[in-house]
Amino acid sequence: MDDQVIMKDEEIAVILPARGFVKGHLIIVPLKEYVILEDVPDNTLMKMFQAANKLSAALFETLGCTGTNMLVQNGAPAGQFNKLFSINIIPRYENDGLKLEWETKQADEETLNKTVSLFQEHDKTLREKEYVAEQKKKTEEKPDEEEVEENYLSKSIERIP
């Protein structure tokens, strides 16, 4: 059997895959091709999440499942099986045997703090880049003002005996 499009509008589509995790597995895709989560424009992503949410509720009502998962496998290491970005919706039942869990280990304080620092450093770098970009934009927008100021200054300097 082929994958089937069961719902669609001008921006996104809902696929019923012929090969999936379980019966009821749905996949939401944008019609434009994006590879990873970070490529997807905010508006499209918002719409996809909203559709995913409604579909989860629909699965709950129509299939009688007792839970649902939403899963984004962003990148090959995360198990991304589609070449392009998509959101998986999965109906769940008690003891359904589906393995969607991970082993946990208690993190130590030092490692946690180190990770927080890495986030903070990254945020700082981003803010600095944004600031530089903003300043550059301002400079490009007002060359005349600077020129005038410069002329005034150079004239003042010339006047010094």
Added chain:
Amino acid sequence: MSQPTEEELKNMSPEQIAELQKQNCLFCKIVAGEVPSKKVYEDEHFLGVLDIYPANEGHVLLMPKKHLQVMPQMPGELVGAFAVACKKVSEKLIGALQAQGTSVFIANGLHAGQKAPHFMAHVIPRNDGDSVGLAPGMKELSEKDLAEVKSKLTGGANAKETPSKKEGGKNGEKSNEGKADLDAVSKLFG
């Protein structure tokens, strides 16, 4: 605050029980700053903290500041804002920790693996060869099952508008171009 007796619980209204749950909710206390946490993301509506029992280093729990149990309880606009927050946290994991990828995992309900009564997304950094999983095996689904699901969701053979439209979004298309839709979309799956 003393806990109600079993008798008192039986006589409570759903609203009262929800309020009680909120008062006892560990994550509401984290949001309120009453319980310490390792914050890595915050905006008007959401808070991201490091999981102290992580799948791996950098595992973030992204939650609404408002107490909600499962995603279907979230109003559409908040769901949209949540989508953008998930993307931002994922970007940060890649930028700050050089993660090669991320998993975004949401569990609605106990049988889906929901561990806390406060709704959240797990945003987990992923690297080649890590043991996090979240990639169940795929199997051929039976024609009968596929037909049943399709019929239940669409109430008929024709594809209808996407669910988000029901909130008053743009017009959906009719599925008379069924084959063209399938062709266009199957390309997306390689």
